[in-house]
Amino acid sequence: MSEAAAWQELHFTARKSDVEPLEDWLFEHGALSVTLEDEADQPLLEPGPGETPLWDLVRVTALFEGALDLKPLLAAVPGDWILDRPTAAVPLADREWTREWESQFHPMQMGARLWICPSWTPPPDPDAINILLDPGLAFGTGTHPTTAMCLRALDAGVGSGMRVVDYGCGSGILGIAGARLGAASVLGVDNDPQAILASHANAAANGVTPAQFSAVLPDAALIATWAGSADWVVANILAGPLVALKPVLTGLLMPGGRLTLAGLLEKQAREVIEAYAPEVVLAVVDQREEWVLLSGHAA
Numbered sequence: 178m179s180e181a182a183a184w185q186e187l188h189f190t191a192r193k194s195d196v197e198p199l200e201d202w203l204f205e206h207g208a209l210s211v212t213l214e215d216e217a218d219q220p221l222l223e224p225g226p227g228e229t230p231l232w233d234l235v236r237v238t239a240l241f242e243g244a245l246d247l248k249p250l251l252a253a254v255p256g257d258w259i260l261d262r263p264t265a266a267v268p269l270a271d272r273e274w275t276r277e278w279e280s281q282f283h284p285m286q287m288g289a290r291l292w293i294c295p296s297w298t299p300p301p302d303p304d305a306i307n308i309l310l311d312p313g314l315a316f317g318t319g320t321h322p323t324t325a326m327c328l329r330a331l332d333a334g335v336g337s338g339m340r341v342v343d344y345g346c347g348s349g350i351l352g353i354a355g356a357r358l359g360a361a362s363v364l365g366v367d368n369d370p371q372a373i374l375a376s377h378a379n380a381a382a383n384g385v386t387p388a389q390f391s392a393v394l395p396d397a398a399l400i401a402t403w404a405g406s407a408d409w410v411v412a413n414i415l416a417g418p419l420v421a422l423k424p425v426l427t428g429l430l431m432p433g434g435r436l437t438l439a440g441l442l443e444k445q446a447r448e449v450i451e452a453y454a455p456e457v458v459l460a461v462v463d464q465r466e467e468w469v470l471l472s473g474h475a476a
C-alpha cells in the first residue's frame with residue numbers, strides 16, 4: 178500500500194454569505210487552515226479598517242493531515258453551503274512551506290542608499306541603509322510599485338534634520354526609511370490600528386526610536402503640533418482619499434514644503450493634480466506600470 182501524503186486539501190465553491198459557517202464547520206471537523214480565494218476574478222478595492230470583504234463566489238480550500246479518512250467528512254458537509262461537492266481530497270506532498278514562502282521575498286534596492294531586506298536573508302550591501310521588513314498584516318513591503326516609487330523619491334531627497342510625514346503609513350516602511358535616511362522627526366498616520374502597531378514594531382526592529390518616528394491615528398492630538406511644519410509629506414493611499422485629504426495634507430506642509438502622492442493610476446492623475454492646485458502644483462515625476470507618482474511644492 179502506498180504511503181499516505183503528508184497533507185490533503187478539500188476544495189469547494191461557496192457563496193459569500195455561506196463562507197463563514199462553512200469555514201467554522203471545517204475547523205470544527207479538523208481543518209488545520211482554511212484559505213479563501215476569488216472564484217471569479219472579481220477585484221476588491223482597499224478595505225476599510227476592520228473590514229474583511231469577500232468576493233461573491235469564493236473558492237474555499239481546507240487543509241487536513243494526510244492520514245485522516247476524509248470520505249465521511251466530505252459526505253457530511255452541509256449541502257446548502259457549497260455549490261460543488263468534490264469526490265475526493267487532493268493529496269499534497271510535504272514541502273518546506275516556510276522556505277517556499279520566504280523565497281518569494283528578496284532584498285530590493287530602492288535608489289542609491291536604501292535597501293529593503295527580508296529579515297531571513299543577509300543584506301547584500303552591509304554598508305547601505307538596510308531596512309529589515311517582513312511581510313505582515315499591514316500594507317507596505319516594498320514589492321508594490323507605489324511603495325517602491327515613494328522609497329526611491331525618499332532615497333534621493335531626504336536630508337538630515339528634515340521633518341517628514343508618512344500619511345497612510347501601513348507597515349511604516351516610508352516613515353522608517355525617512356528616519357534611517359536622516360530625517361530628525363517622522364510622523365506616521367494611519368486609520369487602521371493594526372498599521373499603528375505594525376509601524377511601531379517595524380520601527381523598533383530597525384533601531385528607529387519613538388522620538389524619531391511616532392505613528393498615530395488621524396484623530397490624535399499629536400497631528401496638530403505638526404501643522405505647517407513638515408519639510409515633506411508623503412502619502413501612498415488611493416486617488417479618492419488623496420483628494421479628500423487635501424486640507425489635512427497641505428495643512429501639515431511648511432511654506433515651500435514638498436508633497437508626494439502615490440496610490441493613483443495614470444488616468445486619475447489629472448483629477449488629483451486639479452484638486453491640489455493652486456496650493457501645491459503637482460506633476461507626474463515617476464511611473465511604474467499604470468501607477469504614477471505626483472510631487473510638488475507648497476507655495
Ligand SMILES: C[S@@+](CC[C@H](N)C(=O)[O-])C[C@H]1O[C@@H](n2cnc3c(N)ncnc32)[C@H](O)[C@@H]1O
Binds near residue numbers: 422
Ligand atoms: C497603500 S497603503 C500604503 C502603506 C505604506 N505607506 C506604503 O507606502 O507601502 C495605504 C495605507 O493608508 C491607510 N489609509 C487609507 N485611508 C486612510 C485615511 N483616510 N487616513 C489615514 N490612513 C488611511 C490604509 O490603512 C493603509 O495602511
